[in-house]
Amino acid sequence: MKGILLVNLGSPDSPNPKDVKKYLGEFLMDERVIDVPKWARTLLVKGIILNTRPKASAKAYQKIWWEEGSPLIVLSERLKEKVQKQVDIPVALAMRYGSMTIKNGLQELADKGIKDVLIIPLYPQFAMATTETILVLAHTLKKEFFPQMSLESFPPFYNNPEYIKVLSTSIKDHLNGKKYDHLLFSYHGIPERHIRKSDVTKSHCKMDKSCCSTASEAHAYCYKHQCVEVTRLVGAALKMEPETFSTSFQSRLGFDPWLQPYTDRTIERLGKEGIENMAIVTPAFVSDCLETLEEIAMEGEEIFHEAGGKNFTTVPCLNDDPNWVALLAKWIQAWNEKALTPS
Numbered sequence: 001m002k003g004i005l006l007v008n009l010g011s012p013d014s015p016n017p018k019d020v021k022k023y024l025g026e027f028l029m030d031e032r033v034i035d036v037p038k039w040a041r042t043l044l045v046k047g048i049i050l051n052t053r054p055k056a057s058a059k060a061y062q063k064i065w066w067e068e069g070s071p072l073i074v075l076s077e078r079l080k081e082k083v084q085k086q087v088d089i090p091v092a093l094a095m096r097y098g099s100m101t102i103k104n105g106l107q108e109l110a111d112k113g114i115k116d117v118l119i120i121p122l123y124p125q126f127a128m129a130t131t132e133t134i135l136v137l138a139h140t141l142k143k144e145f146f147p148q149m150s151l152e153s154f155p156p157f158y159n160n161p162e163y164i165k166v167l168s169t170s171i172k173d174h175l176n177g178k179k180y181d182h183l184l185f186s187y188h189g190i191p192e193r194h195i196r197k198s199d200v201t202k203s204h205c206k207m208d209k210s211c212c213s214t215a216s217e218a219h220a221y222c223y224k225h226q227c228v229e230v231t232r233l234v235g236a237a238l239k240m241e242p243e244t245f246s247t248s249f250q251s252r253l254g255f256d257p258w259l260q261p262y263t264d265r266t267i268e269r270l271g272k273e274g275i276e277n278m279a280i281v282t283p284a285f286v287s288d289c290l291e292t293l294e295e296i297a298m299e300g301e302e303i304f305h306e307a308g309g310k311n312f313t314t315v316p317c318l319n320d321d322p323n324w325v326a327l328l329a330k331w332i333q334a335w336n337e338k339a340l341t342p343s
Contacts, residue, residue, distance in 0.1 A: 003090040003114035004332055005105050006080055007134050008122045008287060010095030011070035015061035021054035027097045032133040035194065044254075057290075064293040072289040073100065076122070078320040079287065079328070086329035089336050090114060096134050103141050110146055118335050120154040120328070122286045124163065125187075125226035128194050131156065154331065158226040159233060162330075166323045167230070168237035171281055174315045180279035182244055182270055185234070186263040186296060187227040187284040189249035191256050195224055224259055230283050250282075251291050267300050271307025278304060281315040286324070288317045 012023035028034055028045045036044070061070075068074045073095070080093040090112050094105030109117055119138055123130045135153050142149050157163045175183075192207050199205040204218040211218075212225040219225045231247045250263035270278055280300060282292045292314070301312040318324040 001089070001112070001114050002116045002118070002336055003092065003109040003112065004083075004087070005102070005109060005117055005119045005138075006076070006083070006091065006093050006122055007102060007105070007119060007138075008072060008076045008093075008095055009130070009289065010097035010100065011072045011289070012061060013099055015058055015065045017054045017058040020058040020061060021050055023098055024054060024057065025050055030097075030129070030133055032128045032136070035128065035191075035197070060290060060294045063298065064290060071293060072287050075287040075317075075319045079122075079325065082320050082322075082325045083328050083332065086325065087332045087336070089332070091332070096130075096137065102134070102138055103145065106138070106141060106146055106149065110149065115148060116150045116152070118152050118154060118332070120331075123284070124156060124158040124230065124286070125223050125284060126156040126198070126221050127190055127223040128198060129190060132198075152335075154335075156226060157331075158230050162327055164230070164233045164237055166321070166327050167283060167318065168234050169323060170318055170321055171234065171315050172238060175279055175313065178279065178313045179277040179311050180313055182246070182275050182278045183240065184263070184266060184270070184278060184280045185227075185231040185245065185247045186250050186280055186282050186300075187230075187247065187259075188282075188291060189252045189258045189262070190223055191254075191258050193256065195222060195259070198222060227284065234283070250295060263296070263300070264303055267303045267309075268307045271304045271309035274308070276309055277311040277313075278309060279313040279315060282317060285317045287319055292317060 010023070012019040025045065028049060029041060031038070031041065034041045034044065064071055066074055076093055080091055084091045090109060092105045092108045094100055094102045096102065106117065119135065121131045121134045138151055142151055195205050195207065198221040199218045200221060201216060201218045204216040205211055205222060212222070212228045228247055231245065235245050246266070248261045248263040248266040249259040252258040252262060280296055282296060285292055297314040304312045
């Protein structure tokens with residue numbers, strides 16, 4: 001029998017500081033999130049961050065927490081339930097961090113007699129701190145707990161024409177009737193060194209203005225290229241003029257160089273340059289979460305208004321959009337039938 005495991009990032013069990021601290025500890029101690037020697041990571045995370053950040057993060061979570069629970073978890077569950085109604089094989093949901101573990105997700109499928117599992121990381125782009133850490137952990141768990149299980153992984157779908165169509169349609173529909181002079185595509189940031197570490201050629205990614213647009217096998221694992229490509233493809237699909245949209249990166253941590261331009265500074269710059277009406281979309285996420293609901297929709301809007309801007313429109317993530325549900329179901333059915341391999 002075959003089954004599907006959808007995997008998203010995760011969330012604290014509640015927005016109180018104790019649960020947030022536990023969640024941040026697991027997240028930030030991942031060697032693919034903070035990729036420094038374990039002693040340095042331990043000193044940074046347990047010695048500094050977990051003694052200072054949980055209270056502030058808890059306040060941010062409290063701003064966006066829903067009555068049903070964490071928005072990310074609730075939206076991911078809705079997606080899973082709707083996809084399950086459209087496919088004829090079991091679908092389970094797991095999170096890389098937090099209580100809804102990948103181990104529990106695999107066990108749920110194993111209990112149903114599932115031997116072949118397709119893991120679908122709910123990230124359009126590849127990154128060490130998202131796709132890679134999910135797959136590494138899943139295969140580690142398989143070796144230890146599920147030796148008879150076969151695992152496959154769904155590839156990053158950032159440039160899949162059907163995905164681009166769904167994303168473009170969602171953006172167009174949400175901006176219909178809204179006033180905006182500039183559309184900002186904001187992606188979750190990562191340290192520049194992650195790009196270099198993921199470069200299979202060990203020479204292509206120079207972090208300049210040309211390498212992302214120069215064809216290379218490195219692009220299969222280059223997060224920055226894949227983000228820039230989503231922006232380009234959606235801009236073309238929506239027939240936008242080049243000067244009316246751009247790309248930026250949010251959520252940086254620490255003092256090392258991260259992907260630029262930074263979202264907060266870009267929002268401020270646009271406001272100061274006289275852009276009165278802007279819209280922003282976050283295509284690194286398929287489900288709304290703390291980074292979209294608080295950092296962008298709340299903090300971003302405040303920055304824009306302080307810089308002189310007037311109307312700030314946030315485009316929701318795909319969440320449980322019917323077109324997105326149908327596309328996921330189509331990919332799953334194709335894998336189940338082995339009729340084609342989505343790319």
